[in-house]
Amino acid sequence: MGFFFEVLIGGLLSGVLYALVALGFVLIYKASGVFNFAQGAMVFFAALTFVGFQEVLPGWTGLDADSNVVFWLAFVLALAAMIVLGILTEKVVLRPLVNQPHITLFMATIGLTFLIEGIAQALWGANVRGLSLGIADEPVEWIMESADILVSKFDLFAATLAGALVASLALFFQYTKVGRALRAVADDHQAALSIGIPLQHIWAIVWAVAGFVALVAGLIWGARSGVQFALTFTALKALPVLILGGFTSVPGAIVGGLIIGASEKLAEVYIGPFVGGGIEGWFPYVLALGFLLIRPEGLFGERHIDRV
Amino acid sequence: MLYREAGQFKVSYQEDQQIFPIRQDRVGFIAILGFFFLVLPFLASEYWLQAILIPVLIFSLAAIGLNILTGYAGQLSLGSAAFMAVGAFGAYNFMLRVDGMPFLVALAIGGLCAALVGVAFGLPSLRIKGFYLAVATLAAQFFIVWALVKFPWFSNNSSSGVISAQQIEILGFAFDTPVSKYLLTLGIVAVLALAAKNLVRSTTGRSWMAVRDMDVAAEVIGIRPMFAKLSAFAVSSFYCGVAGALYAYAYLGTVEPEGFNLDLSFKILFMIIIGGVGSIMGSFLGAAFIVLLPIFLNVAMHSLFAGSMPAGLGSNLELIIFGGLIIFFLIVEPHGLARLWQIGKEKLRLWPFPH
Numbered sequence: 001m002g003f004f005f006e007v008l009i010g011g012l013l014s015g016v017l018y019a020l021v022a023l024g025f026v027l028i029y030k031a032s033g034v035f036n037f038a039q040g041a042m043v044f045f046a047a048l049t050f051v052g053f054q055e056v057l058p059g060w061t062g063l064d065a066d067s068n069v070v071f072w073l074a075f076v077l078a079l080a081a082m083i084v085l086g087i088l089t090e091k092v093v094l095r096p097l098v099n100q101p102h103i104t105l106f107m108a109t110i111g112l113t114f115l116i117e118g119i120a121q122a123l124w125g126a127n128v129r130g131l132s133l134g135i136a137d138e139p140v141e142w143i144m145e146s147a148d149i150l151v152s153k154f155d156l157f158a159a160t161l162a163g164a165l166v167a168s169l170a171l172f173f174q175y176t177k178v179g180r181a182l183r184a185v186a187d188d189h190q191a192a193l194s195i196g197i198p199l200q201h202i203w204a205i206v207w208a209v210a211g212f213v214a215l216v217a218g219l220i221w222g223a224r225s226g227v228q229f230a231l232t233f234t235a236l237k238a239l240p241v242l243i244l245g246g247f248t249s250v251p252g253a254i255v256g257g258l259i260i261g262a263s264e265k266l267a268e269v270y271i272g273p274f275v276g277g278g279i280e281g282w283f284p285y286v287l288a289l290g291f292l293l294i295r296p297e298g299l300f301g302e303r304h305i306d307r308v
Numbered sequence: 309m310l311y312r313e314a315g316q317f318k319v320s321y322q323e324d325q326q327i328f329p330i331r332q333d334r335v336g337f338i339a340i341l342g343f344f345f346l347v348l349p350f351l352a353s354e355y356w357l358q359a360i361l362i363p364v365l366i367f368s369l370a371a372i373g374l375n376i377l378t379g380y381a382g383q384l385s386l387g388s389a390a391f392m393a394v395g396a397f398g399a400y401n402f403m404l405r406v407d408g409m410p411f412l413v414a415l416a417i418g419g420l421c422a423a424l425v426g427v428a429f430g431l432p433s434l435r436i437k438g439f440y441l442a443v444a445t446l447a448a449q450f451f452i453v454w455a456l457v458k459f460p461w462f463s464n465n466s467s468s469g470v471i472s473a474q475q476i477e478i479l480g481f482a483f484d485t486p487v488s489k490y491l492l493t494l495g496i497v498a499v500l501a502l503a504a505k506n507l508v509r510s511t512t513g514r515s516w517m518a519v520r521d522m523d524v525a526a527e528v529i530g531i532r533p534m535f536a537k538l539s540a541f542a543v544s545s546f547y548c549g550v551a552g553a554l555y556a557y558a559y560l561g562t563v564e565p566e567g568f569n570l571d572l573s574f575k576i577l578f579m580i581i582i583g584g585v586g587s588i589m590g591s592f593l594g595a596a597f598i599v600l601l602p603i604f605l606n607v608a609m610h611s612l613f614a615g616s617m618p619a620g621l622g623s624n625l626e627l628i629i630f631g632g633l634i635i636f637f638l639i640v641e642p643h644g645l646a647r648l649w650q651i652g653k654e655k656l657r658l659w660p661f662p663h
Binding site: 035092093096097100101102103104106107108110111112113114115116117118119121122126236239240242243247275278279281282285286288289292293296297298 | 378384432435436437438439440442443444446447450451454458570574577578581585621624625626627628630631632633634635638639642
């Protein structure tokens with residue numbers, strides 16, 4: 001039984017990471033109806049920019065490479081880069097494409113994916129880099145002693161960070177003026193426009209927030225598995241989470257992430273051996289697909305009513 | 309001046325329903341077809357035939373397949389490469405396991421296998437729509453590639469699923485030179501493209517378009533959405549499957565399941581977006597554009613900075629330019645090259661007069 005729980009908890013914790021990436025998708029889809037395929041590339045770009053600044057900053061400023069100042073300076077600079085990226089995306093890519101069919105916008109974000117991947121690697125090089133957040137990837141002792149289950153400190157830290165991020169986003173959406181405007185735009189573009197909410201500012205803000213989420217996701221994923229091109233595939237991990245949770249729901253992204261993470265790991269361990277293993281790649285999709293057959297709008301998605 | 313339809317009167321329904329109602333279009337089309345069939349094989353070098361013309365034709369066929377599903381029936385799919393894989397492996401297994409199987413029959417059976425798989429993965433489309441469906445088709449993409457690698461029976465127990473296509477032989481004639489392979493591909497693509505063009509003009513095609521525009525309204529006027537959607541999935545997957553089989557037999561010779569990955573699916577999607585969604589002509593233009601662009605970029609890059617830049621930067625610059633061009637194209641002409649073609653034709657009708 002201990003093994004089962006170990007797998008389950010490991011799955012839940014990696015589910016948190018999927019949820020983080022899915023969160024970026026949901027934010028943008030909710031506010032602008034754009035299915036942003038470039039979210040994975042943004043995660044990669046953010047992590048690479050952070051590590052890149054961490055490498056070059058000591059040379060520029062003469063600070064010690066391990067100091068906290070460099071860490072936070074790199075964080076701020078990477079965040080600034082993500083915000084600039086978000087604003088540029090809104091200005092250059094989305095604004096000219098307003099009112100185009102969804103599929104066109106979707107294709108534009110695939111083009112954006114190539115663009116961001118190319119720029120990221122041209123700027124910082126394509127080497128795999130290590131990234132340390134100062135948290136060791138070792139089991140927490142008191143859980144191991146009391147319940148005999150291995151839970152990594154790092155995973156717990158990541159889960160806490162993700163939880164904090166979601167909570168602060170929820171507060172931001174609920175209690176600030178910008179947050180209210182964001183919710184209004186998500187609800188109904190035209191109504192929001194008619195009461196004087198500047199749609200394009202809102203879109204720029206949403207892309208910047210998604211960039212911030214991508215940075216956090218990139219840092220955690222990068223610390224886990226190194227900053228490398230494979231980070232862009234996190235987007236593919238997040239898609240089943242999205243259809244399971246619903247494209248428009250923040251809680252859906254979190255719950256969906258947890259379900260996908262846990263069931264994927266459990267399936268790999270308990271079903272995998274019977275069919276030759278490696279089912280992690282498609283199992284989440286089939287699971288989400290089966291689920292969609294019962295609830296076509298996902299767990300928390302808005303029920304869509306067709307009118308003729 | 310030359311491109312005028314003045315004086316061309318339609319006196320029967322049949323004449324009114326021709327694919328090319330204007331005589332100049334008919335003549336032009338036959339001339340282009342004649343050029344590709346009779347003249348080009350003598351002009352083009354082996355490199356051109358094998359590395360450019362054959363893949364353009366094959367991808368055009370796959371793009372027609374996806375266009376039927378996405379452009380005409382409105383069901384966004386990200387799994388076209390997987391259906392190509394089913395076609396390739398289906399044709400391979402029938403050639404391998406059935407003695408004396410004629411190539412063209414194996415090709416058709418490969419397409420039918422893909423059609424069956426397509427219908428199976430198209431079933432969710434009855435319940436879910438839009439991007440939910442697009443993500444659901446990713447299930448097909450990952451599952452099929454995984455299954456082809458994991459079950460060695462499909463690739464006749466070769467390591468990591470690599471198959472080597474058998475020699476193409478029709479009625480004792482071996483298609484082993486680039487010219488003969490090109491002509492074979494061209495013939496198959498021409499026939500299937502013509503069939504597709506007629507299909508989308510038929511009742512079936514019209515019911516697809518009705519479902520695309522609004523499926524509830526289509527149901528109200530008596531179109532069965534289930535039949536329309538599933539038939540679109542079947543026909544589209546058939547085209548992708550035949551394209552996949554040709555990809556293995558006429559183009560590469562040796563393929564592995566991993567070759568039919570998500571990138572290839574995206575490539576085909578790019579082709580129909582750049583070429584024009586809901587246009588057979590656009591599928592050809594888009595395929596030519598997407599196949600030629602990387603080659604062109606590569607050549608241009610090499611001649612511009614011959615050897616003076618680091619190896620890594622070149623491929624990244626290609627990525628940047630490719631991505632940038634896609635965005636640029638979508639912004640400038642969201643309806644694709646087919647729309648530009650149409651505008652050009654309309655301008656030509658008036659030229660040289662202003663009205």
